[in-house]
Amino acid sequence: MKIVSVVGARPNFMKIAPFIKAIRKYNELNGNDIEHHLVHTGQHYDDRMSRSFFEQLEIPDADINLGVGSGSHAEQVGRTMMEFERVIKDIKPDWVVIVGDVNAILACSVTAKKEHIKCCHIEAGLRSGDMGMPEEINRLVADRISDLLLTPDRLSTDNLKNEGVPDKKIRFTGNIMIDTLEKNRQKAANLDINEIIKENSVNESWKGINKLAQESFAVMTLHRPSNVDTREVLEPIVRFVLDEVCSDMPLIWTIHPRTRKMLEIFGLFGEVMSHPNLLLLEPLGYLEMLKLNMNARMILTDSGGLQEECTVLGTPCLTLRWNTERPITLMEHGGASVLVGNNINNIRNEYLRAKNKSRQPVKPELWDGHTAERCLEAILDFKADN
Numbered sequence: 024m025k026i027v028s029v030v031g032a033r034p035n036f037m038k039i040a041p042f043i044k045a046i047r048k049y050n051e052l053n054g055n056d057i058e059h060h061l062v063h064t065g066q067h068y069d070d071r072m073s074r075s076f077f078e079q080l081e082i083p084d085a086d087i088n089l090g091v092g093s094g095s096h097a098e099q100v101g102r103t104m105m106e107f108e109r110v111i112k113d114i115k116p117d118w119v120v121i122v123g124d125v126n127a128i129l130a131c132s133v134t135a136k137k138e139h140i141k142c143c144h145i146e147a148g149l150r151s152g153d154m155g156m157p158e159e160i161n162r163l164v165a166d167r168i169s170d171l172l173l174t175p176d177r178l179s180t181d182n183l184k185n186e187g188v189p190d191k192k193i194r195f196t197g198n199i200m201i202d203t204l205e206k207n208r209q210k211a212a213n214l215d216i217n218e219i220i221k222e223n224s225v226n227e228s229w230k231g232i233n234k235l236a237q238e239s240f241a242v243m244t245l246h247r248p249s250n251v252d253t254r255e256v257l258e259p260i261v262r263f264v265l266d267e268v269c270s271d272m273p274l275i276w277t278i279h280p281r282t283r284k285m286l287e288i289f290g291l292f293g294e295v296m297s298h299p300n301l302l303l304l305e306p307l308g309y310l311e312m313l314k315l316n317m318n319a320r321m322i323l324t325d326s327g328g329l330q331e332e333c334t335v336l337g338t339p340c341l342t343l344r345w346n347t348e349r350p351i352t353l354m355e356h357g358g359a360s361v362l363v364g365n366n367i368n369n370i371r372n373e374y375l376r377a378k379n380k381s382r383q384p385v386k387p388e389l390w391d392g393h394t395a396e397r398c399l400e401a402i403l404d405f406k407a408d409n
């Protein structure tokens with residue numbers, strides 16, 4: 024059997040790593056039955072957004088890099104489709120496997136299906152209901168046309184059933200990203216927070232701050248266009264964290280390239296850089312971010328993956344979004360996250376509550392570190408049944 028799996032952007036890497044390991048393990052036991060090709064679309068290309076994840080998570084170099092780079096969504100998707108079509112015409116795989124919700128999944132699922140190749144979506148069925156979110160469009164298209172939909176939780180399975188997807192296309196396999204978390208927990212625990220700060224600092228703030236103790240600091244990540252692309256939204260968030268969070272505790276802000284660019288455009292970057300209690304860090308590697316999450320008093324974020332990691336680690340999480348495609352991470356479903364949107368009063372109220380909350384780890388069903396094996400099994404079974 025030939026499988027082409029596709030990655031494009033940072034959140035894909037921790038999802039593909041365990042899948043590739045599962046293939047390797049299967050091949051060791053079954054005489055290299057599966058011929059696997061890894062395709063990187065090249066949407067993320069900086070070392071810190073891509074290479075460092077390949078190294079830390081021991082992902083083999085991509086066999087093919089499509090080199091699509093940055094651009095508008097139409098440019099990224101269009102370029103990916105043109106390049107990916109050439110690749111699959113050449114390799115003629117039995118399956119194309121896509122993970123998560125970045126632009127690669129839309130481009131590659133459509134291209135695969137037009138070439139009559141079976142497509143499997145790992146992390147299928149998530150729905151935010153927010154069509155203003157590019158990822159929601161990617162998810163809807165990929166799930167509509169894929170042959171095999173592997174869901175991370177039962178809520179996602181229900182979403183697919185409610186959309187009329189036949190049962191035989193759906194398998195509840197669990198959350199593949201948690202395979203990576205479980206595998207790397209100990210390695211991350213061994214890191215030193217103060218070394219992470221020193222080595223990844225954008226500025227010199229760390230020199231003026233005492234060594235950080237366990238749960239004495241907050242961590243923030245922001246990158247969604249809805250939070251960072253307009254001054255009206257971004258500036259009040261920046262004011263809140265500088266004036267209120269930073270006067271309570273040190274705040275580590277790991278800065279995404281998009282957000283850094285927007286802070287510079289809005290003339291806010293200098294102020295962020297010079298605040299004495301704000302530690303501005305470059306985008307971190309997987310292990311470094313996991314270590315911060317394991318030790319933070321709370322996380323403020325608009326990332327989907329961090330909401331899930333906070334749930335498993337129990338870190339109180341303020342999700343700066345009005346909706347989430349991952350409701351299982353919300354407190355009302357037993358998780359660690361609360362939606363605060365980008366309204367400062369909401370953010371403040373939940374921030375004050377989170378400050379007094381203790382860490383409460385949760386394990387949703389099948390977030391057990393063995394999702395990748397179940398995903399591969401589902402693909403192999405599908406072949407047997409059809």
Ligand code: UD1
Pocket residue numbers: 032033034066067068069072093094124125126127157158246279280281284
């Ligand atoms: C993408 C994903 C998003 C995911 C996020 C994680 C889509 C629709 N979005 O958004 O779901 O949560 O990745 O990071 O696929 N840039 C660099 N270096 C890079 C990559 C990007 O400097 O290696 C800069 C470029 O200026 C680019 C901007 O970041 O224009 C945004 O990158 P892009 O890939 O368009 O989307 P993300 O916001 O990263």
